[in-house]
Amino acid sequence: MPPAVLVKHLQVSYGRQPVLRDLSIEVPEGAFFIIIGPNSSGKTTLLRAMAGAVKPQQGQVEIWGEPVGHFSKKALARLVAVVPQRVVTDIPFSVQEVVLMGRSPHVGWMGLEQPRDLELAMEAMTFTNVAHLARRPLPQLSGGELQRVIIARAICQQPRLLLLDEPTAALDPAHQVNIMDLMAQLQQERGLTVVMVSHDLNLAAMYGEQLLLLKEGKTVQSGRPADVLTYELLEQAYGCPVLVDTNPLGQVPRITLVPKRFLGPPF
């Protein structure tokens, strides 16, 4: 069985600016894989490369052994669903209509949904707890509701690989945990492979099975949370002092940021 995602010597540039430099990683099937790293370290670009949205200068991304470029857009969308960082929210489609768009790679061009599609949409909305909002227009949703709607759309696509770009970024703590729990449930109960970009190191430590720490388009470290989230590596990647101890909930690291006033007088 080939891995869900295999990135081989990937090199991506925007203009002259290299974003990913000779990056190679492997995401096993059924993993909860979280990509962390400072701003402009290439996290989003890596995710977009996995979704077939950027053309690499060199190297390639394989999805279950098949290069991404070999799939038709439709075939890829049946395998890989993406929850992007920014979504259009000003078009007054109803929640149900937005979730049903997830059926697009499965229905014909004329695009009238069958009862089966409606069932799947309802099931996805129930799973992410937005079924009661089915008729609500998109612009009237709160941030947390919107994120759950977009995730429901991704589930409705029936993918085997789910890519998420900072899904918890704009949410309050309760919604953050809610979204992460949903992802863990999808991964454990349905065997989905989840790849997520996150800025929240503690959420990454608690939920991620494997982490990838990126800096300037290169791997700093990849592996289990305890191997990646050490203060040496984090200071090297982020350039700021952090405190790492053990999370009181269990055997995962806990990261504490250190304000300047705790650092003591300058030498």
Place this chain on the structure above:
Amino acid sequence: MSWSGLPLGRRLLWVAILGGVLLAISLALGMSLGSTPASWRQNLAALLDRGGPEDILTTIIWRIRWPRALLAGLVGATLSLGGLVFQALLRNPLADPYILGVSGGSAVGAILGLLAGLAPFPGVALLAFLGSMCTLLLVLVITSGEPGGRKGSLLLAGVMVNAFCSAVIIFLVSITQDARLHNILYWLMGDLSMSAPNQTTFLIYFLLPCFLVVLCLARPLNLLLMGEETALYLGLNVVLTSRILLVVTSLMVSLAVCQSGLVGFVGLVVPHLFRLILGPDHRLLIPACLLGGGSFLILCDLVSRVLPSQGEMPVGVITAMVGAPLFVLLLMRSR
């Protein structure tokens, strides 16, 4: 049960029925009213009795008013659909073939064709199509690479392209003394009075396939509305779909312009009206714009024929008087 709660198929049926009724009423009105007065009984008799060749009213209705109403319907449907597609593709509610300069470009092409003495088809139509594609590409090139100020710059580019096209048209008209161009100014304002039955039937063969292509792309249009990246993630070949839509839309708009001149704002008024009523789903909006846009221009043409006590005014006067204020309203709301 509320409108949005109905299944899509049911809503589609309602749109088809109501739109069909609206179109039938508009056609009946457009064919019965005019400078030759007649009672509704006489009109009805003449409408139903196609065969009677001696009856003057029957002749007027079927030889003069019918081709004209049919042309108005086709042009109205085309321009409405064109506006709808441009608004979705450019994600800009103010886009419309007239405002983007696409209509102006086809007019320049068409006039060049007329001056060169080409046949209406394929010569003039082909030049009109080339003209529309050129202006569209020009507008897109001017506005590409600045996603932030896109709304404003798109309009500015359209205004400039339009101004340039108008200047070229007036220039061309000024340097020739060709009798064929005597009513060119009327045509510039949009004029349906030159419709000949055989040309109109001809138009149908080209427009209906275009309508069908756009109808088949209703769901992709919905996806494009959600942004190109999202559309891609939902399995749409964004580049190919956009290209098909741009070419097909330019083609049908330029064909309409060849026949009717520059009828403005139809592509703005009609899609917005239906979006308010039906919501953003293109699977409903496309049939609604075809039927409703056709009806709208038939009625506008009727007003332009009946309102003046002597002669008639270009239909573009009516559509602009309805459309321009609406455009300003939308512009103010979009800020």
